[in-house]
Amino acid sequence: MEYRSSKSKEKQSFNCGKVRLKQERRQVQINIGMMSPQGVDLKPRRGKTLPLFTDPEIAAPVLLERAVQKMRAFNKDMDEGPYILLYPDCSEVVNVPGSEKPFTLAEYKKDLGKAYARITLLFALRNILEEGMIPQTLIRKLSSHLGAQLNSIRLTLWKALGHSSTTQHGQIVISDTEDMGPPKTNTDKTTCYREEMNVTLPAIIANLSQPIDHGRVSRFNISRANVWDGAVRGFKRTSYSENCDMLVKFTDDAGVFEEGIDSGGPRREFLSLLMKNLKDRPIFDGPDGHRFLVYNANAVREDEYYLAGKMIAVSVVHGGPGPHFLSEDLVRYLAGQPSFKATVNLITDEEVGKALEEVRSAYSNCVIENAASVDALREMTMRHSTMLQTAGCLRHVASVEEKKGIVSDYLQWYIIGRNSSVIDRFKEGLSALQFLNALQQHPTLLAPVLCHSEKRLTALELERLFKPDLSPPGSNRRLGESQTLGYWADYLLDCEESQTAVSLEDVLMFATGLTSLPPSGFEPSPGIEFLDDSPFPMANTCSNTLKLPLLESYNVFKSKMDFGMQNSPGFGCY
Structure with a gap:
C-alpha cells in the first residue's frame, strides 16, 4: 500500500478467496522454560521462558517436542538434545x-488448581540428569520418585537425634548425606523456578499472535469519515474471527473505493484511527489519559463493552497500537492488582467532585488535615450521607485521619464498584487472543500499552528506526543520499521543536500507518529509499x-516534506 502526495491514485485489482470457516480446537497458553546447571544445582535460565499455545x-x-521447537526458534x-x-x-x-x-496438560491443570497461563513446565538436557552431573538435582529427582518413603526416613533420623519438626508431609527437601540439618520447607520458590523471567514485550505479542491463521481473512470496509461505524460492522459480522488476518479497505471522502491488497499498512492505519475513536465513546468517563469505564444503558444493549475490549486486544496482537488512554486504577484492576490510587480530580461530575472536596475539607478554605475538629468532618459526611451511603462508605468517624479512607472508598466504588458489571463484560472482550491472561501474567510490560504515557516520540528515535538503503560508497548518487539523510535528521529535529507543519507522530503515520511505536515492534523493519522522479x-x-x-x-526539502505529508490523508496502491 502506498501513500502518495498526488490526489490521483493508481488502482490494483484484488482477488479475494472466500473466507473458510472451520472448527478449531481450543488452544491454551502455558509457559515453557529452559534449565541449566548452576553450581551444584539445576535452575531455570534467566530470559529463557516463553509462552506456548497448545492443546490442553x-x-x-509431544509437549516436550513443541517446547523445544519453540525455544529453538x-x-x-541450543544443543541438539535429547531433552x-x-x-x-x-x-x-x-x-x-x-x-x-x-x-x-488438562489433568495437570485440574490437579494443580492454577490457570493455564500460570503453568510453567521446564526442560533440560537429559544427559545432565543421567550422567550424575548435578548431585543435588539427582537427589531431588530420586526424592520425587520415592516420595514419602525417603522423607519418612529422613524425618525419623532427625527425630532420633532429639529434634522436633513442624514440617508438613511432602515439604521436606532431601540434601547431601553429610548435611544433617533439620528438614527444610521448600519456601524458596526461586531454586528451580522463577515466576517472572526476563520476557520482552515484542516476544509476548509475537506469541499471542501465533494462533492467527494468515491463510484466512476477516474483511473491514472503512470510511475515514466514520471509522467507528465501519469497525462495528466488521467486528459484528458473523464470519469475523480474531484468529484470522484483517483485510482493511478504505473509501475516500468522495466514496471512491481504494482497492489493494492489505499487507499491513491499511490495517495499522485503521487500528490507529480505531483506538483514537474509542477513547471518545460514551462508555468511558474521566479526563484525557485517565479514562475509566462507566455504565451506559444504550451501550449495554449494543454490547459495546465487550466489543471495546475485543477491539483493544485485537489491535495490540494484530500489530496495531494500544489505547494509551485508560486509567491506571482500571488497568491495575483488570490485571488483578489490588492497589488503588485515584484522586478526586478524576471525577468529571461537578456535584460529586464538589461533595468529595467538602468531605476532605473541614471549612471552606481549610483542608481537613490541618483542622483539629472531628466535628467538622462529621458534619460534612452527614451533609453528603445519601451519596456516601449509596457507595457503602458512610460510617461514624472517630478521628480526622479517617477522611482519607472515606474519600478513597468512595472513589473506588465510583470508578470500579458501581461499574463492575460492564467492567466484567469488557474483560470478556479483552480475553480475545489470550490478551487478558497475558496482562495478568505480565502487568509491568503490558499495562503501559493501555495507560497514558507522558513520553513522546523523539527525533532520535525516528532517525534510528528508519534504516537507509544507500548506493555504493563513492558514487555520485551516494553523495546526494548522504546529504538528504542530513536534511532528514534536521527535519525530524524541526518536527520535535514544532518548527514544521507536521509532528513526529504525523511522520510515523505517513510512513507506517501508526502514530506511536507498536507493542509488537515493526515487521518489516522501517527503511528509507530515495526518489529521483518526485520532489x-x-x-x-x-x-x-x-x-x-x-x-x-x-x-526546499522541508517545504516539500510538509506539503507532501499534509496532502496525503490516505493510502494509494502500487
Whole structure:
C-alpha cells in the first residue's frame, strides 16, 4: 500500500478467496522454560521462558517436542538434545504428580488448581540428569520418585537425634548425606523456578499472535469519515474471527473505493484511527489519559463493552497500537492488582467532585488535615450521607485521619464498584487472543500499552528506526543520499521543536500507518529509499518504507516534506 502526495491514485485489482470457516480446537497458553546447571544445582535460565499455545489434551512427549521447537526458534545456539521435560521441582513429567494418571496438560491443570497461563513446565538436557552431573538435582529427582518413603526416613533420623519438626508431609527437601540439618520447607520458590523471567514485550505479542491463521481473512470496509461505524460492522459480522488476518479497505471522502491488497499498512492505519475513536465513546468517563469505564444503558444493549475490549486486544496482537488512554486504577484492576490510587480530580461530575472536596475539607478554605475538629468532618459526611451511603462508605468517624479512607472508598466504588458489571463484560472482550491472561501474567510490560504515557516520540528515535538503503560508497548518487539523510535528521529535529507543519507522530503515520511505536515492534523493519522522479515524499506503509526526495537545499526539502505529508490523508496502491 502506498501513500502518495498526488490526489490521483493508481488502482490494483484484488482477488479475494472466500473466507473458510472451520472448527478449531481450543488452544491454551502455558509457559515453557529452559534449565541449566548452576553450581551444584539445576535452575531455570534467566530470559529463557516463553509462552506456548497448545492443546490442553497434549501428552508429555509431544509437549516436550513443541517446547523445544519453540525455544529453538528464539535461541539458535541450543544443543541438539535429547531433552527431558521437568516439573518446577525438577522431577520428570511422566504422571500427574501424586497419582498414577498419565500426564496431560488438562489433568495437570485440574490437579494443580492454577490457570493455564500460570503453568510453567521446564526442560533440560537429559544427559545432565543421567550422567550424575548435578548431585543435588539427582537427589531431588530420586526424592520425587520415592516420595514419602525417603522423607519418612529422613524425618525419623532427625527425630532420633532429639529434634522436633513442624514440617508438613511432602515439604521436606532431601540434601547431601553429610548435611544433617533439620528438614527444610521448600519456601524458596526461586531454586528451580522463577515466576517472572526476563520476557520482552515484542516476544509476548509475537506469541499471542501465533494462533492467527494468515491463510484466512476477516474483511473491514472503512470510511475515514466514520471509522467507528465501519469497525462495528466488521467486528459484528458473523464470519469475523480474531484468529484470522484483517483485510482493511478504505473509501475516500468522495466514496471512491481504494482497492489493494492489505499487507499491513491499511490495517495499522485503521487500528490507529480505531483506538483514537474509542477513547471518545460514551462508555468511558474521566479526563484525557485517565479514562475509566462507566455504565451506559444504550451501550449495554449494543454490547459495546465487550466489543471495546475485543477491539483493544485485537489491535495490540494484530500489530496495531494500544489505547494509551485508560486509567491506571482500571488497568491495575483488570490485571488483578489490588492497589488503588485515584484522586478526586478524576471525577468529571461537578456535584460529586464538589461533595468529595467538602468531605476532605473541614471549612471552606481549610483542608481537613490541618483542622483539629472531628466535628467538622462529621458534619460534612452527614451533609453528603445519601451519596456516601449509596457507595457503602458512610460510617461514624472517630478521628480526622479517617477522611482519607472515606474519600478513597468512595472513589473506588465510583470508578470500579458501581461499574463492575460492564467492567466484567469488557474483560470478556479483552480475553480475545489470550490478551487478558497475558496482562495478568505480565502487568509491568503490558499495562503501559493501555495507560497514558507522558513520553513522546523523539527525533532520535525516528532517525534510528528508519534504516537507509544507500548506493555504493563513492558514487555520485551516494553523495546526494548522504546529504538528504542530513536534511532528514534536521527535519525530524524541526518536527520535535514544532518548527514544521507536521509532528513526529504525523511522520510515523505517513510512513507506517501508526502514530506511536507498536507493542509488537515493526515487521518489516522501517527503511528509507530515495526518489529521483518526485520532489515530494512517498511511503509504502505495507513495507514500512519512507521514500525521500533528492533535493538541492534543506529549505526546499522541508517545504516539500510538509506539503507532501499534509496532502496525503490516505493510502494509494502500487
